[in-house]
Each structure stands twice: as structure tokens, then as C-alpha cells.
Amino acid sequence: MFDENYKFTCVDRFLKYVKYDTQSDEESTSFPSTEKQKVLSQDLADELKKMGLEDAHMDEWGYVMATLPSNTDKDVDPIAFIAHVDTSPAVTGENVNPIIQKYYQGGDIELPNGGWVIKESENPDLKNMKGFDIITTDGTTLLGADNKAGVAEIMDAVAYLLAHPEVKHGPVKICFTPDEETGRGTEKIDLKKLGAKYAYTVDGSSRGEVEIETFSADAVNIDFIGKNIHPGYAKGIMINSMKVAADFIKSLPKDKLSPETTEGREGYVHPVAINGNEEKTTIKFIIRDFDTLKLKEYEDILKNVAEDTIAKFPGAKLEFKVIEQYRNMKEVLDNHPQVYEYAYETMKNLDIEPITHPIRGGTDGSRLSFMGLPTPNIFAGEHSFHSQLEWVAVQDMEMAVKVIVELAQVWEQKA
Numbered sequence: 001m002f003d004e005n006y007k008f009t010c011v012d013r014f015l016k017y018v019k020y021d022t023q024s025d026e027e028s029t030s031f032p033s034t035e036k037q038k039v040l041s042q043d044l045a046d047e048l049k050k051m052g053l054e055d056a057h058m059d060e061w062g063y064v065m066a067t068l069p070s071n072t073d074k075d076v077d078p079i080a081f082i083a084h085v086d087t088s089p090a091v092t093g094e095n096v097n098p099i100i101q102k103y104y105q106g107g108d109i110e111l112p113n114g115g116w117v118i119k120e121s122e123n124p125d126l127k128n129m130k131g132f133d134i135i136t137t138d139g140t141t142l143l144g145a146d147n148k149a150g151v152a153e154i155m156d157a158v159a160y161l162l163a164h165p166e167v168k169h170g171p172v173k174i175c176f177t178p179d180e181e182t183g184r185g186t187e188k189i190d191l192k193k194l195g196a197k198y199a200y201t202v203d204g205s206s207r208g209e210v211e212i213e214t215f216s217a218d219a220v221n222i223d224f225i226g227k228n229i230h231p232g233y234a235k236g237i238m239i240n241s242m243k244v245a246a247d248f249i250k251s252l253p254k255d256k257l258s259p260e261t262t263e264g265r266e267g268y269v270h271p272v273a274i275n276g277n278e279e280k281t282t283i284k285f286i287i288r289d290f291d292t293l294k295l296k297e298y299e300d301i302l303k304n305v306a307e308d309t310i311a312k313f314p315g316a317k318l319e320f321k322v323i324e325q326y327r328n329m330k331e332v333l334d335n336h337p338q339v340y341e342y343a344y345e346t347m348k349n350l351d352i353e354p355i356t357h358p359i360r361g362g363t364d365g366s367r368l369s370f371m372g373l374p375t376p377n378i379f380a381g382e383h384s385f386h387s388q389l390e391w392v393a394v395q396d397m398e399m400a401v402k403v404i405v406e407l408a409q410v411w412e413q414k415a
Contacts, residue, residue, distance in 0.1 A: 076170020083150030146385035
């Protein structure tokens with residue numbers, strides 16, 4: 001039973017953490033991709049140590065790890081709660097000015113700057129938020145609820161468990177990671193040092209989410225190579241790679257395989273960047289589907305269209321590279337059903353209806369699961385992330401804290 005007189009700290013922590021600019025950089029080759037992420041990470045490690053977690057530290061790569069020791073005589077598998085400190089490269093995270101919209105009564109939420117409007121029609125969860133307190137941006141930056149809401153909730157859950165030793169739990173591992181938004185969040189992680197057998201990322205949206213299935217994902221880089229010469233003398237000689245690339249983009253399937261035209265369990269092929277000149281133009285794609293085998297089908301479609309395109313431009317050349325990114329974590333989690341069944345039980349214990357739908361994206365849990373740490377994703381309350389329209393409800397954050405605490409208890413009870 002959760003102490004209903006407990007004074008939550010997650011919101012105060014969150015409002016403090018979003019003031020740190022931790023934006024990652026997908027063009028960087030360093031790790032972490034931005035050093036500023038480590039500023040928050042070091043402060044989190046210091047906070048955990050002051051709370052009494054003696055082994056709390058930040059390693060050289062910016063990972064924060066700590067252990068809340070078991071307080072039961074049972075032999076309980078160590079579980080980890082994981083969140084990432086970085087924010088999306090898509091929108092600035094500098095000088096975040098959060099606003100608390102008290103007692104939301106429904107309808108659209110107009111932000112003070114930039115003409116941004118959080119539309120109820122585009123945010124179905126808002127219909128369940130009447131009477132809640134909604135934290136938004138002021139319209140000039142993203143909010144950082146993805147994933148500082150999860151960070152704050154984990155920190156508050158640790159504080160609760162420390163203050164309530166009567167709540168029995170096994171070893172609870174805490175891990176805050178960098179660079180999740182660049183897809184590199186697990187690149188340098190030391191799972192042996194973390195010491196968890198199972199884990200949960202706290203990085204979902206709607207109250208009740210227990211996400212056990214993600215896309216499988218590859219990246220594809222296509223280089224169109226032309227022939228450059230002074231434009232004054234180019235007749236019959238120049239092959240402008242940008243025009244080749246433009247013809248290729250125009251030739252892609254338009255009525256399927258695009259994010260704009262797919263939903264549910266449908267996969268897609270999505271160009272995310274283009275850069276070039278007359279000599280060489282590179283187009284970067286992300287390829288997504290829940291069925292890993294379909295990735296090859298989509299990549300073959302891209303390659304065939306690319307080859308047909310350069311055939312129209314005699315002398316043009318093509319370089320095609322596939323980069324494996326992550327795989328559907330359900331392939332691993334189905335071998336460890338207790339890790340999500342305990343999460344379902346936790347939700348029901350708190351009168352929350354579990355929501356199980358596939359993630360049309362990926363999480364660090366995808367990679368962690370295939371690295372030997374089965375890791376589903378549970379809700380943190382964050383919505384409309386990667387944009388100025390990001391928001392989170394105070395009451396959802398507080399409920400997420402309860403979920404973390406209850407989940408630790410369920411693992412102890414099942415041991």
C-alpha cells in the first residue's frame with residue numbers, strides 16, 4: 001500500500017532537470033555526442049550518493065549507475081530502472097521555460113510563443129486529463145519530458161523506498177544513459193557492472209503502457225555519384241548527382257511504405273537527410289518494420305529503384321550501404337514473460353488498465369534485450385515529444401512513481 005501522505009518530489013526534480021541543456025547531436029562521432037549531457041549526469045550521481053546509494057557514480061562515458069540494496073531475506077533477481085538524460089536533436093533544449101497549466105478543463109492548449117497549439121484532436125490522451133495539471137513548454141523549446149520525466153520519477157521512487165523501509169524489495173539498480181536520441185544509448189554501457197538481470201526503461205507515454213514490441217530497424221545510405229565539370233563546358237559531359245538523386249526520390253513508392261501513409265503494424269521507408277553537390281549526393285534512410293525479415297524486402301525495393309534511376313543517367317554510379325540499428329525486442333522478451341507479466345500485475349494492483357501496443361519506434365530496451373538484459377518499456381507520461389508541443393501531466397508522473405515502487409514489491413513477492 002502506497003503512503004498517500006507521501007510528498008512527491010518528481011515534479012520539483014523534473015522542473016530542475018529540464019533546465020539542463022542535454023541535447024544530443026546525431027552528427028557527432030564522440031561519445032557521448034555532447035559533453036553537456038554529462039553535467040546533468042554527474043549531478044544525478046551526486047544526488048543519488050547524498051540519498052545514501054553508496055556506489056552511485058558516473059563513468060567516463062556518462063552512464064550513471066547506482067544500487068538500492070535489497071531489504072528482504074528473499075533471493076530476488078536484481079532489476080534495473082533506466083531513463084535517458086539526453087533530449088532530441090530535432091528541437092533546441094536550451095533555456096527551457098516550463099509552464100504548469102493548472103486544472104486543465106479540456107480543449108486546446110495555446111502556448112505563449114510561436115503560435116504553437118497543443119490540439120486535443122491530435123492528443124487523444126488529453127480527453128482523460130480534465131482536472132489534471134499539465135506541464136508544457138512556452139513554445140520556444142522542447143520540454144524534455146522525453147526522458148527527464150522518467151529520470152525524475154525514478155529518483156522519486158528511490159527517495160520513497162529509502163523513506164519506507166517497510167516496503168520490501170530486492171536489489172534495485174538505477175541507470176541513466178546518454179545519447180538514446182541518437183540511437184547510441186547502449187553503445188558503451190557495461191551491463192556486467194550494472195548487475196541487473198532484468199530491466200525497465202521508463203520512457204513511455206500513456207498511463208498504463210507496458211511496451212514489449214518495437215520496430216526492427218536498419219539505416220540505408222545511398223550515394224549517387226555523378227561527374228562534375230565547369231558548367232560553362234558541361235554539355236554532354238556533366239552528370240549532376242543532385243538531379244540523379246531528385247529523380248530517385250521522385251520514383252519512390254508514394255501510396256505505401258511512407259510514414260505519412262502507414263499506421264499500426266505497417267512498416268515504412270523514410271528519407272531523413274540529403275546532402276550533396278554536382279559530384280556526389282547522399283540520401284540517408286531509416287527502414288522500419290515489426291517483422292525483421294521485411295527489412296530486406298524494403299531495402300531491395302530501394303536498391304532496385306536506385307539502380308533503375310542511374311540507368312537513366314549513363315555514367316552515373318551508385319553506392320548502397322545497409323547499417324543494422326536494432327531489432328524487435330519481443331523476439332527476446334517472449335522468452336522471459338515474467339518481466340512483462342509482473343508489469344501487468346503492477347498496473348492492475350494500482351487500478352490501471354495495462355496498455356499493450358507495439359511501439360512504432362525503438363527504445364534502448366530494444367538493444368539491451370538483445371545484449372542479454374530483457375527490458376520492456378513502461379510509461380513516464382510524456383507526450384508529443386521531439387517538439388515544442390511536448391507535455392506531461394503531473395498526476396501521471398506521480399502515478400509512474402507508484403508504478404516503480406509497486407513493481408519492485410511485486411518482484412520481491414514473486415521470489
